[in-house]
Amino acid sequence: MEPTTKEYTNGEVTIVWQAHKCIHSANCVKNNPAVFQPKEKPWIKADASSTEKIIETINKCPSGALTYYRNDEKSS
Ligand code: SF4
Numbered sequence: 001m002e003p004t005t006k007e008y009t010n011g012e013v014t015i016v017w018q019a020h021k022c023i024h025s026a027n028c029v030k031n032n033p034a035v036f037q038p039k040e041k042p043w044i045k046a047d048a049s050s051t052e053k054i055i056e057t058i059n060k061c062p063s064g065a066l067t068y069y070r071n072d073e074k075s076s
Contacts, residue, residue, distance in 0.1 A: 010046040013054055013068050017044060021065035028066060032057040 004019040015035075028036040034048035035057065046054070051070075058066045 006042070006044075008042065008044040008046040009071060010051065010054070011071065013046075013051045013070050014074075015044055015046055015054060015058065016067045016069070018065050018067075021063050023063040023065070025062050027060050027062060028057055031060055 006017045006019070008015045008017070026038075029038060032049055032053060035045050035054060037043055037045060055068060058068050
């Protein structure tokens, strides 16, 4: 099976989620339930909190399944 990578953006930051790396620790859900909603589709609501809070949450993901890039950095 191909690894699944999905991207979600709020216009400033892009959340990159690699499904095959996720160990379902739910750290993201606990830290930022407005954005990470596993029962919803899509499960990541990138618009639901500030960019800084999203980055802080991603930095707490223990598996590396969640990463991000700032949209203005990608083109440079
Ligand atoms: S914090 Fe990372 S490993 Fe844990 S559920 Fe969220 S994406 Fe998966």
